Amino acid sequence: MKTFLLPHLICPACLPAEIPLKIDRSREDRGDIVSGKLSCEKCRRIFPIREGIAFLLIDPDSYRGGGQSRYDDTEMVNRYLWSHYADLAGVLSTGEANSAWAECLAETATTALDTGCAVGRLTFEMGSRGRWAVGCDLSLNFVRMARLLATERRCTFSLPLEGNLRESFSFELPEHLCSDTVEFVVANAQALPFARETFQQTASVNLLDRVSYPLAHLYEMNRVAHKAGASFLFADPFSWSAVSTPEDKWLGGTATGPYRGRGLDNVRSLLQGKDRIIAPVWNIIRETRISWAMRTHTNHTEIITSEVLVSTR
Numbered sequence: 001m002k003t004f005l006l007p008h009l010i011c012p013a014c015l016p017a018e019i020p021l022k023i024d025r026s027r028e029d030r031g032d033i034v035s036g037k038l039s040c041e042k043c044r045r046i047f048p049i050r051e052g053i054a055f056l057l058i059d060p061d062s063y064r065g066g067g068q069s070r071y072d073d074t075e076m077v078n079r080y081l082w083s084h085y086a087d088l089a090g091v092l093s094t095g096e097a098n099s100a101w102a103e104c105l106a107e108t109a110t111t112a113l114d115t116g117c118a119v120g121r122l123t124f125e126m127g128s129r130g131r132w133a134v135g136c137d138l139s140l141n142f143v144r145m146a147r148l149l150a151t152e153r154r155c156t157f158s159l160p161l162e163g164n165l166r167e168s169f170s171f172e173l174p175e176h177l178c179s180d181t182v183e184f185v186v187a188n189a190q191a192l193p194f195a196r197e198t199f200q201q202t203a204s205v206n207l208l209d210r211v212s213y214p215l216a217h218l219y220e221m222n223r224v225a226h227k228a229g230a231s232f233l234f235a236d237p238f239s240w241s242a243v244s245t246p247e248d249k250w251l252g253g254t255a256t257g258p259y260r261g262r263g264l265d266n267v268r269s270l271l272q273g274k275d276r277i278i279a280p281v282w283n284i285i286r287e288t289r290i291s292w293a294m295r296t297h298t299n300h301t302e303i304i305t306s307e308v309l310v311s312t313r
Contacts, residue, residue: 001033001054002183004132008111008198011040011047012191013058021047021193047193053143054185056136056193071139077119078157080142081169082295084121085155088171097292101205104286104310105129106231109201113224115189115217116207120146120182124173126201127182133201134194136187143184150179160297167298190216194224203233206292206306208267210244214251215277218270222278230313232282234271235290235306238263264307271311282311 010018021038028034038047038054047056070076087095102125105112112126117135119142126133137143149155154172161167173179187193189204190213202225204217211217225232240253240263247254251270252263258275259266266274271282291305 001049001052001185002132003028003031003033005054005134005183005185008194009038009056010193010195011043011045012056012188012193013043013045014040015191017042018195019043020195051144052147053140055140056185056187057138058188058191071118071137072141074141075159077139077141077145078159079294079296080118081145081155081157082159083293084119085171086169086295088174089169091169097290100288100290101125101233101235101292104233104235104288104290104308105203106201106312109199109231111199112201112203113192113194113199114203114205115192115221116205116210117146117184118142120149120184122203122205123182123184124150124177124179126203127178128176130181130201132181132183135182135184136189136192137184138186138188140186143186146184149173150182150184153179159295162297162299190220192220192224196223197226198224200226200229201231201233205233205235206237206304208234208236208251209239209241209263212245213249214245215249215270218251218267219277227280228313232271232311233308234267234311235308236263236267237304237306239304264309268309271309280313282313284309284311286310 009021019040019042024037026035033049034052036049109130112133114123114135117123117137120135123133123135156170158166158168202221204221208214240250251259251266254260270278273281288308293301295301
């Protein structure tokens with residue numbers, strides 16, 4: 001874990017109190033803490049750092065099994081590598097989506113957060129626009145792959161061609177995607193381990209319908225963002241499922257309840273001050289739709305469309 005994160009880390013278990021974490025380094029290499037631990041003096045929890053990865057979860061065992069475990073599967077990691085980086089491997093059909101996501105970011109932002117970062121493409125884009133950026137995800141293998149990319153700046157992976165036949169892809173990160181200015185940690189988007197007002201740019205992309213408590217996630221994204229001079233990129237396909245989110249916690253897709261109707265309408269209203277949950281309010285400066293792809297094999301590619309809100313305050 002890069003040392004530039006240290007002043008901004010708090011104990012996620014003690015929220016809403018923000019208790020700074022204390023670092024105990026076992027091994028450090030040129031500003032990267034390879035092994036050690038972070039500890040909270042209030043609740044006495046220990047958050048380990050292993051192989052350079054900080055594990056900032058309140059209860060790591062609660063995320064094993066169920067719907068979350070599939071994101072640590074090697075084949076799922078490869079699918080996300082294809083979705084994030086296939087344009088760099090010459091698959092031109094994925095380039096438009098990646099360019100579209102990047103165009104939704106602020107041109108400059110000193111600090112940035114990408115929640116649900118997967119294998120990190122948007123985090124790298126953020127890091128190229130400011131002083132530093134951090135991506136967080138519940139999947140250890142996503143975070144491990146993103147950190148490996150930051151170090152090696154190249155990758156080879158494979159996906160099924162047909163049946164047992166495989167097709168390999170190789171790519172290198174282009175020069176403009178910086179490595180030194182990014183970090184990736186294992187963390188929960190509903191209990192972020194960062195102090196309030198840490199980030200000038202925040203992003204929640206294709207995550208809201210995959211967390212167990214979407215409203216808590218939006219609240220957390222608001223807490224860690226600057227109160228003024230901030231940008232927030234929100235996007236989601238609103239593929240609600242009881243496997244990921246209890247139905248009574250959905251922020252759309254139902255005919256009754258406080259968040260009946262369409263998810264986009266409800267999220268927009270929350271950002272603009274509905275129920276006074278989000279404050280200060282956000283100004284929606286752009287609404288769009290972005291289609292992106294996930295490949296299973298050469299003749300099966302799923303196209304997903306996300307509804308997008310770009311906000312500032």
